[in-house]
Amino acid sequence: MVTAIAVPAAAIPPPGAPTCSVFPSNNVWHADVSKLPVNSHSSAWLSSMNGSSTHLHPDFGPSGGFPYGIPYDVVSSSHAKVYLTFDYADESDKGPYPFDGNTKIEGGQNAGGDRHAIMIDSGTCKLYELYDAHYSSGGSTAGSGAIWSLSSNALRPDGWTSADAAGLPIFPGLVRLDEVQAGNVDHAIRVTAQQTDRSYIWPARHQAGAANNPNLPPMGSRFRLKAGYDISPFRADTQTILRAMKKYGLIVADNGSNWYFQGSAENGWNTSMLDQLKTVPASAFEAVDESSLMVSSDSGQIKTTSSRPVRRTTVNTPSTPWPTPSRHVTATVAAKTITPASRSPMPSPTPSTRVVAAAPGAKPNASAPLWLSLIAAAAATLLFLIRRARQKSNLPSK
Secondary structure (H helix, E strand, O other), X not given: OOOOEOOOOOOOOOOOOOOOOOOOOOEHHHOOOOOOOEOOOHHHHHHHOOOOOOEOEEOOEEEOOXXXXXXXXXXXXXXXXXXXXXXXXXXXXXXXXXXXXXXXXXXXXXXXXXXXXXXXXXXXOEEEEEEOOEOOOOOEEEOEEEEEEOOOOEOOOOOOOOOOOOOOXXXXXXXXXXXXXXXXXXXXXXXXEOOOEOOEOOOOXXXXXXXXXXXXXXXXXXXXXXXXXXXXXXXXHHHHHHHHHHHOOEEEEEEOOOOEEOEEXXXXXXXXXXXXXXXXXXXXXXXXXXXXXXXXOOEOEEOEOOOOOOOOOOOOOOOOOOOOOOOOOOEEEOOEEEOOOOOOOOOXXXXXXXXXXOOOOOOOOOOOOHHHHHHHHHHHHHHHXXXXXXXXXXXOOO
16 A cells, blocks of 8 residues: 655754754655554564553653753854764764764763764754764774765665664654754654564664564664554643654664653753653554655655646647747746757657647647638528529420
């Protein structure tokens, strides 16, 4: 079954980069999955993630006065850039990256763990992401790195990792404070699973699985909060996030604790909201099949209902002869340029464009008024009768 969805609204720009969208509005991160069919592996995947006994866990918020989550920096195009040495250099973008000693690191400068670093160039609208990032004036290092154009739907090369195990960007999957405060989270949310299959499905590009087991979710699996789950008892800000989970869902992008979903590391998260999110049971989710939205396996673009029927236009053609071959006339119809010439064939009609033109030298389709035609016919009949009468008068009598 082929499914297309309505064109999403323009993607919300990140704070500090008002001219940048977080990928185009027709990107898979912004796809409305609320009407998509349930994935045939839904029950098995939920079972492998302990769906019957686990609740959601927001993996961000205040922690001893220090905000935890995944931080990001917005920098100008003039920010100094450096090249890094990567552990996975064959699957990393060479750079350079706007990375220095002041760049925020997940968990802090002295943290262990994933040590993600995310940077957005507000001038070029490029997204830079690093995994296991370590800055040093003598030479910076990272496990892997990826650079994305926020105006493009292009995915990583097939089989490549990124700063995330699934080969996806991290930033578009983070719940951000500015979105929640505005009452609109317009994208899917990054979530982790303890064990994943050694496979990946679109839009993911890389696997980091524990086993070849179809009962485990692959990287790129998408879950949504069931439509019938009642969110009315929750706070308004909690409802904002839960609405996003119903409409855009969760995307499995890394290995980690089951049902942990990620947000930005910043001050201001409300602990009551976070506590409410922790009461939502994982059993209220279901996996969806979003394969029908794919335009190309190498693109994050989704099929939408934006294709409008070609407008039917009536053009009154002036009573002038068809242009001679020496006259160059160009007509643009539905984004296709057609140059008529008497010795050149007309372009073949395509599914989106059908051009019908009279052949050179064709007679104009101009009909005489009806009353003139009737008079002419009557005159011809009268003339015939007169001639017939004269012929009879000249015959010999019997």
